[in-house]
Amino acid sequence: MSLTTGLRSRRPTATSWHRRVTSALLFAAFVSTLVLVTGCSTIPKGMASVDDVDIEGNDVISSADIEERIATQPSKKFLGMFRGVVYDYSLFDKGVLQRDLERVERFYKARGYYQAKARAARVIYTEDDHVEVTIEVEEGPVTVVGEIAIAGMDGLTPNEAEAVRDALDLLIEQGEPFEEEPFEKAEAAMTRALTDRGFAWTKITRVADVDLYTHRARLSFTMRPGPRAVFGKVRIKGLKELPADVILNQINIDPGDDYSTKTIDDARDAVLGLGALGSVEIKPVLPEPIPARPVVDLEVKVREQKLRSVLLGGGFQLDSIRLQTHLRAAWEDRNFLGGIRYFLADLKPTLDLYPTRIGDFQAPTDAFVGERFTTTLRQPSFLEARMAGVTSHQLNTYPVIISRQVDPDATVIGYLEYKGAAGVERTIGRVLLSPTYNFQYNMPFAYKGTLDPDLHGVSISYIDLFAYLDFRDSRIRPHEGIYLQADTQFAGIGGTARDFRIQPEVRGYIPLGRPVTLAARGTVGFLFPLNYGDATEAVARGRDPENLDRADYIRDIQINYMRGFFSGGPSSNRGYPPRGVGPHGIVPFFNPDVGTAQLSEQCRLNSPDYDSARCAVPLGGYTLWELSLELRYPIMDPLGGTVFCDASDVAATQVTFRFDHPHLSCGLGLRYDTPIGPVRLDVGYRIPGAQFPSSTDPRTEGDPGTIFGAPIAIAIGLGEAF
Numbered sequence: 001m002s003l004t005t006g007l008r009s010r011r012p013t014a015t016s017w018h019r020r021v022t023s024a025l026l027f028a029a030f031v032s033t034l035v036l037v038t039g040c041s042t043i044p045k046g047m048a049s050v051d052d053v054d055i056e057g058n059d060v061i062s063s064a065d066i067e068e069r070i071a072t073q074p075s076k077k078f079l080g081m082f083r084g085v086v087y088d089y090s091l092f093d094k095g096v097l098q099r100d101l102e103r104v105e106r107f108y109k110a111r112g113y114y115q116a117k118a119r120a121a122r123v124i125y126t127e128d129d130h131v132e133v134t135i136e137v138e139e140g141p142v143t144v145v146g147e148i149a150i151a152g153m154d155g156l157t158p159n160e161a162e163a164v165r166d167a168l169d170l171l172i173e174q175g176e177p178f179e180e181e182p183f184e185k186a187e188a189a190m191t192r193a194l195t196d197r198g199f200a201w202t203k204i205t206r207v208a209d210v211d212l213y214t215h216r217a218r219l220s221f222t223m224r225p226g227p228r229a230v231f232g233k234v235r236i237k238g239l240k241e242l243p244a245d246v247i248l249n250q251i252n253i254d255p256g257d258d259y260s261t262k263t264i265d266d267a268r269d270a271v272l273g274l275g276a277l278g279s280v281e282i283k284p285v286l287p288e289p290i291p292a293r294p295v296v297d298l299e300v301k302v303r304e305q306k307l308r309s310v311l312l313g314g315g316f317q318l319d320s321i322r323l324q325t326h327l328r329a330a331w332e333d334r335n336f337l338g339g340i341r342y343f344l345a346d347l348k349p350t351l352d353l354y355p356t357r358i359g360d361f362q363a364p365t366d367a368f369v370g371e372r373f374t375t376t377l378r379q380p381s382f383l384e385a386r387m388a389g390v391t392s393h394q395l396n397t398y399p400v401i402i403s404r405q406v407d408p409d410a411t412v413i414g415y416l417e418y419k420g421a422a423g424v425e426r427t428i429g430r431v432l433l434s435p436t437y438n439f440q441y442n443m444p445f446a447y448k449g450t451l452d453p454d455l456h457g458v459s460i461s462y463i464d465l466f467a468y469l470d471f472r473d474s475r476i477r478p479h480e481g482i483y484l485q486a487d488t489q490f491a492g493i494g495g496t497a498r499d500f501r502i503q504p505e506v507r508g509y510i511p512l513g514r515p516v517t518l519a520a521r522g523t524v525g526f527l528f529p530l531n532y533g534d535a536t537e538a539v540a541r542g543r544d545p546e547n548l549d550r551a552d553y554i555r556d557i558q559i560n561y562m563r564g565f566f567s568g569g570p571s572s573n574r575g576y577p578p579r580g581v582g583p584h585g586i587v588p589f590f591n592p593d594v595g596t597a598q599l600s601e602q603c604r605l606n607s608p609d610y611d612s613a614r615c616a617v618p619l620g621g622y623t624l625w626e627l628s629l630e631l632r633y634p635i636m637d638p639l640g641g642t643v644f645c646d647a648s649d650v651a652a653t654q655v656t657f658r659f660d661h662p663h664l665s666c667g668l669g670l671r672y673d674t675p676i677g678p679v680r681l682d683v684g685y686r687i688p689g690a691q692f693p694s695s696t697d698p699r700t701e702g703d704p705g706t707i708f709g710a711p712i713a714i715a716i717g718l719g720e721a722f
Contacts, residue, residue, distance in 0.1 A: 044091070171189060207219070236302065307334045387426045461492070527565060623657060680715075
């Protein structure tokens, strides 16, 4: 398949010239204002600004890694152009440079290069007060790990000795470069392997003999495991209002239990999971000398956080199909009626400005009022010490805004919706399991226009099993690790819909240096409807549903809207509006005054009356796949940036992966860091020629619209996309 792109020049019109001049003036005004507010710095007399720092001669260690460890840094440029604006100049100091050379040599030594040398190759004054610095490195030969000896394991069982060796082998291998950091971590890992197995008094001594002539390091570890220990008493300090018995239930350690640091870590995580404590420290009390009966008491130091809060605020949601403002009022109690029960009552009134027209600045014609009221109750130690009982109830009122294309004659449907859930949560290490029973009821009404007489309430009753495995270093700002989750639902215990739905997901985070993260996400979804779906599949294929009267047709489409898969939006495919990727077709209850046959005739692809706003409405599908790749990097504190690519598709048939419909979008994002996570702005661009096969009529894929004439989508939200 070939792709030919043609470029066409166009003479600027008076309007476009005016826009360019206006943009330039606005940019200049912004820069001038910022300079006036922040001011300009000057170079002190007799000093020089460092304009550039180059590293030469380094083959093994990157220049970026070296530059992170030296104090001589180039002066930062505002907007990549101006030094001394917003940022202070970085001043040259010979003494600092000399210490930097020592830091570089020390850094190389820690990486196994004991004969590395660093010198200031060039210090060039480009002007009287501006200097460029070049540091030259001679790396020399690397020292590798030679013999590894472990002493003091005679009293261990074969399994215990194997655990110690495994901990060492994960970090150090013969023939590999000898580095100080893995050497230190190996001692800690070997100690942990024994303290996890009851040896509370374990001591390990490590020695490295480095031969500078043979460039080999002989490593020796001497172990003193001490006796096997058991837990003793647990004492809690720092409580003011919270009851100690609930915390002891979460710790779940009885006198006489086998000692283990893993057990202590699990206990700390369980106590923190209550959500009422700002900090938890569990310290084993190890008496010296070791007593004849090796019993280890635990001292638990806690700090209660604010237990009751009134939350007031507001905000807005902005994406390609919705502009919504909202207020928020909430009451949060972390010790509701005692017992460290968590209770939340949260009210969010909303106002949707309809229709959203971001790209052409047209004012909305309607405003729809909605609300979301949520209550949540969490009971710790429910049925079992570390199991929590959870129940939630939600009452929503909202308009159905699912397409950027607007049919001025269409009815705007709203729903009065109730959602309830009751179940349990159990955390085991990094694993969470949560089975719940869920009930949902949606009653339709009309915000604008006439409600279709065949559109009725829908109830959905289902069992949900949610589980995740979390190996990330941070939930809010992940930099390294992996996260796995799966959501499985079975609907059919009463209610209108019967189906089986499953969606696994994997996320991975790879550090590229300290500040840069490469993040990836992939998910697939499968929906198997048991008493609906015929109409949706037919409509998505451009056919009229067979053997269905109008009421069943509408029921089928309505259930699919609530249970089907959609793609697109801020946490999905960011080049598309929410629900922008997937099957599209006719939704008759948006035009109740038009007969079904007449609507079908108008929406034939060869019809002169075809209108995508009426004929290509998102339907939802039965097979989903999504892939995302994102590079996250700092700009200047607290700002960060991202470069991302997203691909996804939703098929109207079961277990059907259409990888030739990638709907590929790439874009840029900004992040503003806050204590509760980053506020993000993402702009995704739909890549031409990488959406769907050329043989596909684009009208069957829906019209995601443009912004400022470009095939993009814009989203603002809180938290990373994944």
